[in-house]
Amino acid sequence: QVQLVESGGGLVQAGGSLRLSCAASGRTFSSYTMAWFRQAPGKVREFVAAIGWREGRTYYQDSVKARFTISRDNAKNMVYLQMNSLTPEDTAVYYCAGKYYALESVPLSYNSWGQGTQVTVSS
Numbered sequence: 001q002v003q004l005v006e007s008g009g010g011l012v013q014a015g016g017s018l019r020l021s022c023a024a025s026g027r028t029f030s031s032y033t034m035a036w037f038r039q040a041p042g043k044v045r046e047f048v049a050a051i052g053w054r055e056g057r058t059y060y061q062d063s064v065k066a067r068f069t070i071s072r073d074n075a076k077n078m079v080y081l082q083m084n085s086l087t088p089e090d091t092a093v094y095y096c097a098g099k100y101y102a103l104e105s106v107p108l109s110y111n112s113w114g115q116g117t118q119v120t121v122s123s
Contacts, residue, residue, distance in 0.1 A: 002026035002077075002112045004096045009117030016086050016121070022079040022096030022114060033103045034072055034079040035110060038092035038119075045095070047105035049081060059103055064090075086121045093118050 008020040020036065035050035049060045049070040058070055069082040079096060094117050097110035104110075 002029055002032060002098050004098060004112055004114035006094065006096045006114040006117040009094060009119045011120045011122065012086055014087055014121055014123050017082070017084045018086065018119060020081040020083065020094055020096075020117060020119070022081075024077040024079065024096075024098065024112075026077075028100075029077045029098075030074045031100055032098040032112070033101060034070075035097045035099075035105070036070060036079075036081045037095045037097055037107055037110075038090075039095070039116075040092040043092075045107050047107070048094070050103050050105060051079065052103045053101055057103060059105065061105075083119070086119075088121045088123045091119060091121050 003025045005023045033053050036048040037045050039045040051058050051070045067085045072079045096114040098112040099110045
């Protein structure tokens, strides 16, 4: 299991950009599929994007596919989420998560979670 710490959240105006970072500790990071989830007040936690452990295959929620980019640097044990063209609907706490191998979008499949970072988009 890896330990995860997110950073990079903040307040941004609609149409702006933010880059979230997730630092992972642990020797098994390169075997982990990594993902970003988000949770808005009063809503369930939802999948945003994931990147596979081997070829770096990516998978996105439809609403962010054209605006967000997930990437990873296995040499630095880092995962990133570049978010462009942000809208108020993107306001949420964003969580970094990890699991062994298979790329999935279900939160319960992930066994490592960060503490979350707040993203607020003003209109």
